[in-house]
Amino acid sequence: MIAIEPLAATRNACKLCAPLGACLALRGVAGAVPFLHGSQGCATYIRRYLISHFREPVDIAVSGFSEATTVFGGGDNLRSGLNNLARQYHPELIGIATTCLPETIGEDVGHLLHDFHPEGDVPFRTVHVSTPSYRGTHVDGFHATVKALVEQLAQGGPVRGHINVFPGMVSPADLRYLKEVFADFGLEATLLPDYSETLDGPQLEEYQNIPAGGTPVESLRAMGRARVSLEMGRTMADAGTAAVSLESKFGVARRKLGWPVGVLESDRFFAALSELAGRPIPEKHAKERGRLVDSYVDAHKYVFGRRAVVFGEEDLVVGLTAFLAEIGVQPVLCASGGESGRLEEAVKAVAGDAVDGIVVKEGMDFATMGEMARGLAPDFLIGSSKGYSVARELDLPLIRVGFPIHDRIGGQRILHLGYRGAQQLFDAVTNTLIERAQERSPVGYSYQ
Amino acid sequence: MVLYPIADALHLVHGPLGCAAYTWDIRGALSSGPQLHRLSFSTDLREMDVIQGGEKKLAKALCQLIDLHHPKAAFVYSTCIVGVIGDDVEAVCRQVSALKGIPVLPVHSEGFKGTKRDGYRAACEALLQLVGTGSTEGISPVSVNILGDFNLAGEVWIIRDYFEKMGIEVVATITGDGRVDDIRRAHGAALNLVQCSGSMMHLAKQLQEKRGIPFKRVSYFGIEDMAQALYDTAGFFADKSPGIVGRTAALVSQELSTIMPQIAQYRRKLEGRKAAVYVGGAFKAFSLVRALRQLGMDTVMVGSQTGLREDYEELRELCDEGTIIVDDSNPLELSSFLQEKRVDLFIGGVKERPIAYKLGVGFCDHNHERKEPLAGFTGMLNFAREVYNTVASPVWRLTPRGAMRDRS
Numbered sequence: 001m002i003a004i005e006p007l008a009a010t011r012n013a014c015k016l017c018a019p020l021g022a023c024l025a026l027r028g029v030a031g032a033v034p035f036l037h038g039s040q041g042c043a044t045y046i047r048r049y050l051i052s053h054f055r056e057p058v059d060i061a062v063s064g065f066s067e068a069t070t071v072f073g074g075g076d077n078l079r080s081g082l083n084n085l086a087r088q089y090h091p092e093l094i095g096i097a098t099t100c101l102p103e104t105i106g107e108d109v110g111h112l113l114h115d116f117h118p119e120g121d122v123p124f125r126t127v128h129v130s131t132p133s134y135r136g137t138h139v140d141g142f143h144a145t146v147k148a149l150v151e152q153l154a155q156g157g158p159v160r161g162h163i164n165v166f167p168g169m170v171s172p173a174d175l176r177y178l179k180e181v182f183a184d185f186g187l188e189a190t191l192l193p194d195y196s197e198t199l200d201g202p203q204l205e206e207y208q209n210i211p212a213g214g215t216p217v218e219s220l221r222a223m224g225r226a227r228v229s230l231e232m233g234r235t236m237a238d239a240g241t242a243a244v245s246l247e248s249k250f251g252v253a254r255r256k257l258g259w260p261v262g263v264l265e266s267d268r269f270f271a272a273l274s275e276l277a278g279r280p281i282p283e284k285h286a287k288e289r290g291r292l293v294d295s296y297v298d299a300h301k302y303v304f305g306r307r308a309v310v311f312g313e314e315d316l317v318v319g320l321t322a323f324l325a326e327i328g329v330q331p332v333l334c335a336s337g338g339e340s341g342r343l344e345e346a347v348k349a350v351a352g353d354a355v356d357g358i359v360v361k362e363g364m365d366f367a368t369m370g371e372m373a374r375g376l377a378p379d380f381l382i383g384s385s386k387g388y389s390v391a392r393e394l395d396l397p398l399i400r401v402g403f404p405i406h407d408r409i410g411g412q413r414i415l416h417l418g419y420r421g422a423q424q425l426f427d428a429v430t431n432t433l434i435e436r437a438q439e440r441s442p443v444g445y446s447y448q
Numbered sequence: 449m450v451l452y453p454i455a456d457a458l459h460l461v462h463g464p465l466g467c468a469a470y471t472w473d474i475r476g477a478l479s480s481g482p483q484l485h486r487l488s489f490s491t492d493l494r495e496m497d498v499i500q501g502g503e504k505k506l507a508k509a510l511c512q513l514i515d516l517h518h519p520k521a522a523f524v525y526s527t528c529i530v531g532v533i534g535d536d537v538e539a540v541c542r543q544v545s546a547l548k549g550i551p552v553l554p555v556h557s558e559g560f561k562g563t564k565r566d567g568y569r570a571a572c573e574a575l576l577q578l579v580g581t582g583s584t585e586g587i588s589p590v591s592v593n594i595l596g597d598f599n600l601a602g603e604v605w606i607i608r609d610y611f612e613k614m615g616i617e618v619v620a621t622i623t624g625d626g627r628v629d630d631i632r633r634a635h636g637a638a639l640n641l642v643q644c645s646g647s648m649m650h651l652a653k654q655l656q657e658k659r660g661i662p663f664k665r666v667s668y669f670g671i672e673d674m675a676q677a678l679y680d681t682a683g684f685f686a687d688k689s690p691g692i693v694g695r696t697a698a699l700v701s702q703e704l705s706t707i708m709p710q711i712a713q714y715r716r717k718l719e720g721r722k723a724a725v726y727v728g729g730a731f732k733a734f735s736l737v738r739a740l741r742q743l744g745m746d747t748v749m750v751g752s753q754t755g756l757r758e759d760y761e762e763l764r765e766l767c768d769e770g771t772i773i774v775d776d777s778n779p780l781e782l783s784s785f786l787q788e789k790r791v792d793l794f795i796g797g798v799k800e801r802p803i804a805y806k807l808g809v810g811f812c813d814h815n816h817e818r819k820e821p822l823a824g825f826t827g828m829l830n831f832a833r834e835v836y837n838t839v840a841s842p843v844w845r846l847t848p849r850g851a852m853r854d855r856s
Contacts, residue, residue: 005512016469056802070532
């Protein structure tokens with residue numbers, strides 16, 4: 001049933017809170033440790049949630065508000081927490097994200113940090129970002145943190161040849177892929193954040209308090225001297241982002257690109273890189289594109305006209321919509337828990353011929369999504385693990401992409417971007433549909 | 449969180465979205481009937497709600513959800529922010545309760561007001577509002593409540609079955625596979641059996657004080673502790689239920705004869721291997737040390753998050769000399785223990801798993817996310833199998849740590 005009056009409660013949320021995004025982004029800076037200024041529970045649950053997806057240690061420090069802290073302010077907790085953390089972890093940088101509590105009692109964390117002098121001998125930098133859970137989603141917390149890092153660390157100076165890349169909340173595999181592509185174009189790129197190694201690392205002999213990898217703080221500082229910033233994500237705002245800040249402060253040109261999901265969005269991405277690098281698309285990638293389109297032709301009959309419910313972070317939803325539309329799948333519902341106000345426009349810009357058949361919904365929860373999906377006769381769902389309850393209820397396959405993947409392994413290794421990512425997505429979609437047909441077939445054909 | 453397994457109640461988290469989202473259906477607390485507890489409801493407070501107060505949104509959310517799902521009761525969990533903005537959650541609960549005719553119970557679980565322990569107490573207080581509101585007619589004098597088992601992977605069903613075979617009526621299971629109406633008549637039981645002492649002890653003590661119902665601390669984990677729990681309970685009812693001790697002995701010996709041959713096989717493979725244990729409650733740690741001993745394994749490190757001083761003294765007595773005992777540890781400490789000691793197996797919660805794995809150490813989850821029942825005699829066999837599958841896996845040889853060990 002579809003509720004006539006919108007419900008006051010959110011049922012099975014399709015979003016997470018801003019401090020989670022902050023912690024994730026901070027994991028992508030070398031030598032950094034995320035520190036939540038707030039209640040113990042915030043850190044515990046966010047740790048657990050990230051660990052279940054990445055299957056890597058994720059340490060998050062917390063000041064741990066008590067009743068007294070809430071009344072008298074958290075300054076002492078913050079200071080002693082930072083000193084403890086510095087002593088145990090020797091971080092190069094501590095990223096402090098404020099949760100609901102300090103924000104509501106009106107604590108001026110910026111001021112507290114300004115007056116803070118570390119006890120130990122080892123110096124560390126602090127970066128502060130305001131991420132109360134009642135404002136925005138995890139994606140907003142992620143972007144706010146990237147912006148805070150840039151605003152508080154980047155410096156100006158003579159322009160160097162490198163470029164800045166703000167990839168958004170993509171997977172470690174996506175980050176590795178992007179780095180490879182930039183290297184293949186001969187472009188020196190600073191990705192922020194870069195958790196490709198910190199959240200997808202090898203077995204260790206010696207435990208590392210802070211996992212190796214991440215954007216070096218030195219590179220972060222040099223972001224003010226880059227020749228251009230690439231900001232990835234069609235639903236990114238045109239104000240208040242890291243790239244906007246670098247543009248206004250240091251004059252670093254900003255260029256906004258969609259997530260390169262599928263052939264067409266990847267073509268736009270590769271064209272932009274080609275222009276920046278002043279050289280054609282490297283043969284390796286041109287061949288990947290060739291193989292991808294070849295496979296689209298081989299398998300077009302299996303996917304054409306099928307109907308999909310797409311959900312997740314807004315930029316992922318836009319990218320997936322572009323991909324599904326170009327292979328002839330009709331996205332019937334494109335939904336996100338996010339509320340950027342820009343999802344519909346972005347989806348429509350990439351949906352091509354499929355545009356008329358799409359319902360776009362921001363601020364969705366899974367219960368409402370399930371109720372709506374029932375009337376839209378989809379063939380499959382594509383999005384995170386959290387769509388499982390809807391998939392099970394409607395007896396539909398769920399193709400797992402994005403974040404979080406809690407009921408399968410390998411969420412950190414899912415490649416969504418570029419021709420290579422599209423190849424994996426396409427094979428997954430096609431084979432899921434074939435498998436379903438095979439399972440339901442009374443004959444049981446052994447070839448397709 | 450300990451109230452969540454009550455399957456026919458509505459559980460609404462009053463606060464910003466995160467508080468509810470991270471806990472949506474993350475526990476394997478099973479229900480034999482309604483599945484309402486597996487849905488995650490949040491008032492999803494926004495900036496304007498924080499400024500203007502969330503009472504109206506809470507009342508509206510409660511009324512709509514009660515109309516939609518027809519629960520037998522509703523629990524409203526207060527989060528940090530609600531404590532700060534000063535919503536009168538009690539008043540809203542009273543109003544909605546009067547309007548909808550079901551108990552609507554506030555749970556004072558603001559994060560900054562203490563630790564998990566205080567949250568447990570708040571949960572017990574909410575339960576105490578329910579217990580005593582139902583009729584106790586027809587309840588047998590040989591009856592128990594099962595407290596502090598959350599029916600992870602169906603564990604409470606295993607335990608319930610044992611008691612029923614012994615001729616004992618189980619009035620309420622609190623909270624695993626729990627039902628509001630059963631909890632309302634829980635004061636009719638003759639005895640409370642308390643597992644997971646951290647979470648439900650307050651309820652048991654209050655019921656003893658206010659209603660004169662005695663309680664026993666039990667553990668259903670491991671052969672020794674499980675058998676002890678059944679014998680203790682049988683002993684309690686020996687006067688009222690002739691033959692119960694004999695029935696219990698027969699039950700235990702039958703269960704043992706089923707599992708022991710297989711346990712012995714695992715033991716042969718596991719003899720002398722080393723384990724580390726870090727779990728939530730101390731009582732669970734005791735059981736694990738005994739169960740590992742049953743499998744021939746040595747526990748070289750043991751600790752808990754919420755243990756009390758007397759618990760640690762008991763642990764010290766139980767363990768071998770040289771066993772490291774830790775209290776409320778952190779990732780750094782745990783990783784250094786794992787590196788110092790040659791450990792084949794680490795038993796902990798889901799947050800410890802990546803630390804163990806990163807260092808090439810086997811891991812078993814003994815926390816709320818487990819999918820196989822570990823309680824009861826059957827559970828012990830599952831436990832032995834899981835320990836064996838973990839320790840015997842060939843993958844450890846490929847890790848740097850395993851390679852190093854092979855060289856030495």
